[in-house]
Amino acid sequence: MPDYSYLIVGGGMTADAAAKAIRVADPKGSIGLVSADPHPPYDRPPLSKALWKGEPEEKIWRNTDATGAVLHLGRRITGIDPRGKQATDANGATYGYSKLLLATGGTPRRLKFDSEQIIYYRTFDDYRRLHALAREQLRFAVLGGGFIGSEIAAALRMAGREVVMLVPEDGIGARVYPADLSRSINDYYREQGVDVRTGEGLADVRPRGGKAIVKTTSGKELPVDIVVAGLGITPNVDVAEQAGVHIDNGIVVDELLRTDVPDIFAAGDVANFYSPALGTRMRVEHEDNANTMGAAAGRSMAGQGKPYHHLPFFYSDLFERGYEAVGELDARLDTFSDWKDPFTEGVIYYLKGGRVRGVLLWNVWGKVDEARKLIADQGPFTAERLRDRL
Numbered sequence: 008m009p010d011y012s013y014l015i016v017g018g019g020m021t022a023d024a025a026a027k028a029i030r031v032a033d034p035k036g037s038i039g040l041v042s043a044d045p046h047p048p049y050d051r052p053p054l055s056k057a058l059w060k061g062e063p064e065e066k067i068w069r070n071t072d073a074t075g076a077v078l079h080l081g082r083r084i085t086g087i088d089p090r091g092k093q094a095t096d097a098n099g100a101t102y103g104y105s106k107l108l109l110a111t112g113g114t115p116r117r118l119k120f121d122s123e124q125i126i127y128y129r130t131f132d133d134y135r136r137l138h139a140l141a142r143e144q145l146r147f148a149v150l151g152g153g154f155i156g157s158e159i160a161a162a163l164r165m166a167g168r169e170v171v172m173l174v175p176e177d178g179i180g181a182r183v184y185p186a187d188l189s190r191s192i193n194d195y196y197r198e199q200g201v202d203v204r205t206g207e208g209l210a211d212v213r214p215r216g217g218k219a220i221v222k223t224t225s226g227k228e229l230p231v232d233i234v235v236a237g238l239g240i241t242p243n244v245d246v247a248e249q250a251g252v253h254i255d256n257g258i259v260v261d262e263l264l265r266t267d268v269p270d271i272f273a274a275g276d277v278a279n280f281y282s283p284a285l286g287t288r289m290r291v292e293h294e295d296n297a298n299t300m301g302a303a304a305g306r307s308m309a310g311q312g313k314p315y316h317h318l319p320f321f322y323s324d325l326f327e328r329g330y331e332a333v334g335e336l337d338a339r340l341d342t343f344s345d346w347k348d349p350f351t352e353g354v355i356y357y358l359k360g361g362r363v364r365g366v367l368l369w370n371v372w373g374k375v376d377e378a379r380k381l382i383a384d385q386g387p388f389t390a391e392r393l394r395d396r397l
């Protein structure tokens with residue numbers, strides 16, 4: 008049985024960031040990484056953006072092996088024994104550890120229908136499959152108007168494919184953007200040739216004559232070749248739960264990213280942490296958090312931890328438009344939109360009780376740190392105080 012000073016369960020961006028930080032903090036300690044993915048760690052954001060715009064696949068690899076970590080790929084940990092300090096994978100192999108990191112991320116939510124023609128988009132293999140299919144003259148249905156749905160619909164359309172998008176809400180990104188911005192994105196997507204159906208969910212998918220027949224909630228039937236589902240993720244907490252770790256919307260960690268079980272840490276999409284800036288616990292499913300929190304967890308495991316007080320930012324691309332954002336972006340909050348050019352360039356502030364909770368920088372770049380300062384400021388803020396601020 009290999010016995011590692013540091014055992015990382017998971018092989019995503021968080022795992023990679025942790026391995027690199029451990030290596031800096033502890034040049035000698037042995038690192039083992041066990042990942043259910045058959046590929047070594049890679050960047051996920053390009054899977055729905057840059058790779059569709061011609062970036063070569065070689066660019067996504069994170070070269071985790073340069074840390075000297077031993078990578079056990081295509082292996083899923085199914086049990087952890089915190090007393091015996093060992094983990095077991097689905098093949099029965101065991102791995103000893105002194106410190107263990109759970110960086111297990113999330114799994115796409117699935118539909119209740121089983122079909123070979125549905126892709127739950129998350130991994131490099133999903134990208135390869137969809138990218139190959141997009142070379143053929145096929146018709147695609149994209150379910151969901153969130154981050155993955157909106158990016159994949161754009162990617163497929165840019166590849167010249169016919170795309171119908173089912174968005175159960177009133178508009179693309181309706182849970183995040185103010186209603187007028189969301190409506191303008193519907194229009195923008197339609198201008199780009201996406202058949203956007205708002206207020207339409209999926210009722211059924213059936214194979215018929217080589218096609219997938221998508222039945223919508225309003226009873227329409229849409230024959231397509233492939234369905235791509237972007238329905239969000241659920242955190243992968245099974246192994247943690249089995250090990251007796253406290254779970255509450257993800258794996259609960261303290262500010263040094265420790266769980267309540269000795270020597271077990273968690274970070275990334277799966278971890279629920281306290282954000283002093285927002286005064287609440289949260290789980291963040293974005294790249295900056297994966298990188299920053301993964302590194303913080305690595306340092307903490309190596310005995311050089313500092314409280315994780317980072318307020319992560321995130322970003323997305325929608326055809327030629329894009330944004331960076333930080334804090335709480337919830338369309339139910341009060342918003343103030345400070346447009347330079349309506350729906351094309353501007354800043355949207357999300358407010359609660361006179362304080363800024365979140366900032367959406369719509370085609371505005373390089374202002375994330377200033378936005379963070381506004382969120383940290385007690386305010387009170389009014390539209391007048393915020394106008395032309397960023």
Ligand SMILES: Cc1cc2nc3c(=O)[nH]c(=O)nc-3n(C[C@H](O)[C@H](O)[C@H](O)COP(=O)(O)OP(=O)(O)OC[C@H]3O[C@@H](n4cnc5c(N)ncnc54)[C@H](O)[C@@H]3O)c2cc1C
Pocket residue numbers: 016017018019020021022041042043044051052053054055082083084085110111112113114128129130155243246274275276277291292293294295297320321322323324
């Ligand atoms: C297509 C796509 C585009 C994205 N674009 C953006 C973007 O533009 N901006 C942004 O901010 N964020 C983006 N994100 C989100 C960002 O990529 C995630 O927040 C980040 O990848 C999370 O990293 P993670 O390592 O915590 O989790 P994951 O990436 O989910 O990695 C978890 C890893 O753990 C492995 N695993 C799970 N369970 C086990 C187990 N029991 N045993 C062993 N291994 C296990 C999995 O195989 C996987 O390797 C995107 C995500 C996707 C999928």
